[in-house]
Amino acid sequence: MSNKIDNLLRPSSFEKFFGQEDITSQLKIHIFSAKNRKTVLSHILFYGPPGLGKTSLANILANEMGSKIVTVTAISLEKVPDLVSILGQLEAGDILFIDEIHRLKIELCELLYSAMEDFKIYVSYKNDENTKLLTLNLAPFTLIGATTNIGSISKPLYDRFALIFKFNYYDEQTLWKIIDQNSKFFNLNIDKKLYPLITERSRFTPRYLNNILLKISDYSLYYNVKKFNEKELLHAFEIMKINEGGLTYEDIEIIKIIGENFSNRPVSLEAVASMLNEDANNIKNVNEPFLVMSNIILRTKRGRMLSQKGLKILEKYS
Numbered sequence: 001m002s003n004k005i006d007n008l009l010r011p012s013s014f015e016k017f018f019g020q021e022d023i024t025s026q027l028k029i030h031i032f033s034a035k036n037r038k039t040v041l042s043h044i045l046f047y048g049p050p051g052l053g054k055t056s057l058a059n060i061l062a063n064e065m066g067s068k069i070v071t072v073t074a075i076s077l078e079k080v081p082d083l084v085s086i087l088g089q090l091e092a093g094d095i096l097f098i099d100e101i102h103r104l105k106i107e108l109c110e111l112l113y114s115a116m117e118d119f120k121i122y123v124s125y126k127n128d129e130n131t132k133l134l135t136l137n138l139a140p141f142t143l144i145g146a147t148t149n150i151g152s153i154s155k156p157l158y159d160r161f162a163l164i165f166k167f168n169y170y171d172e173q174t175l176w177k178i179i180d181q182n183s184k185f186f187n188l189n190i191d192k193k194l195y196p197l198i199t200e201r202s203r204f205t206p207r208y209l210n211n212i213l214l215k216i217s218d219y220s221l222y223y224n225v226k227k228f229n230e231k232e233l234l235h236a237f238e239i240m241k242i243n244e245g246g247l248t249y250e251d252i253e254i255i256k257i258i259g260e261n262f263s264n265r266p267v268s269l270e271a272v273a274s275m276l277n278e279d280a281n282n283i284k285n286v287n288e289p290f291l292v293m294s295n296i297i298l299r300t301k302r303g304r305m306l307s308q309k310g311l312k313i314l315e316k317y318s
Contacts, residue, residue: 006210008185009182009185009210010055010056010059011056011060012059012060012063013060013063013064014028014060014064016181017053017056017057017060018170018174018177018178018181018206019052019053019170019171019174019178019206020052020053020057020167020168023057023165023167024057026163026165027057027061027165030042030163031061031064031065034065035065039140040092040093040140040141040142041061041065041095041142042142042161042162042163043116043142043143043144043145043160043161043162043163044061044142044143044144044145044161044162044163044164044165045101045144045145045146045147045150045153045158045161045163045164045165046058046144046145046146046147046165046167047146047147047148047149047150047164047165047166047167048148048166048167048168049148049167049169049205049285049286049289049290050148050205050207050285050286051203051205051206051207051208052167052168052169052170052205052206052207053167053206054099054146054167055071055097055099055146058071058095058097058144058146059097061095061142061144062095065093065095065142066093067093067094067095067142068091068093068094068095069094069095069096069097070086070089070090070094070095070096070097071097071099072086072096072097072098072099073098073099073100073103074098074099074100074101074102074103074104074108075100075103077098077104077105077108078105080107080108080111080123082108083108083111083112084111084121084123084136087115087121087138087141088136088138090138090139090141091139092139092140092141093139093140093141093142094139094141094142095141095142095143095144096141096142096143096144097144097145097146098143098144098145098146099146100146100147100148101145101146101147101153101157102147102148102149102150102151102152102153103152104157106154109154109156109157110156112143112157112160113156113157113160115138115143116143116160117160119137119138119139119140119141120135120136120137120138121135121136121138122134122135122136123136143161145161148285148286149281149284149285152281169203169204169205169290169293170204170205170206171204172196172199172204175195175198175199175202175204175206175209176192176195176199178206178209178210179195179198179199179209179213182209182210182213183213186213186214186216186217187217187220188213188216188217188220188228189226189227189228190216190227190228190233191227191228191229194228194229194230194233197230197233197234197237198212198213198216198233200244200245200246201237201242201243201244201245201246202246203246203290204246204290204293205290208246212242215236215240215242216228216233216236216240218240219236219239219240220236245294245296245313246290247313248287250276250278250283250286250287251287251290251291251296252313252317253276254272254276254283254287254291254297255291255296255297255306255310255313255314255317256314256317256318257272257275257276258272258297258304258305258306258310259306259310259311259314259318260314260318261275264305264306264311265303265305266300266302266303266304266305267303267304267305268303268304269283269284269288269303269304271303272304288304291310294309295307295309295310296309296310296313297310298310
């Protein structure tokens, strides 16, 4: 999905954001308290699989606080001056959102320690004779970090987040609400009784659900479908390669490697990644959470294996 469409679909308020009620109910309290005390929000860490609303909630927090949000990805910050420049331009009450914060280089993490605690940063300055340490005062700000791999965040950085929230997969009823809301954007006319066919393929993730709605919309324009019945919807799934269970091409390849190449004997994630020519962390953070949650792959002490459900899927795609 293009960034433009993704941004248009992104909810701008709590009222338009569905799901993650445990998180939103707490955030509303923290927002109210911060406004009442006339202080900035405490630093916040969001973690969980991709596509569950971490970026959306960060933007909603900025809207609710009446604050400007500056969004960066950790991998875009290569050197200390990159982060110093961003921090130095923040105004009082601004929110700095760092996506995939576990990828932040250690020297940048260390710079954030004092920035988060005291709103100060210490920068070394070299002249011809010696090295001096400069102290730069920062405007009070809120750091929101988002990660799919919380275990890779250094403990000193982790400990500086006062508020830490785990994002979970969505239930079917909440996804139906998202279909109701976003199908209007795509001018889709879908009977509510067909919603389960869509959500079953959504990986219980809003981002994937919106991708499905976009593909269905493209199909409806090409085939001039005014209203979807079950036959037409299933044909759209077939043509647009929207698999049952929400399985992606990469998911199916992982299942085949475990089941065929290793005869469903326990295998390490690194071995699977090597055969896919993929980074093991990408599989661990993107594919595996859904495959485990769906009871397709089992994590054992000796390695990954297919469940009985996984073996049935293997039969279908072999």
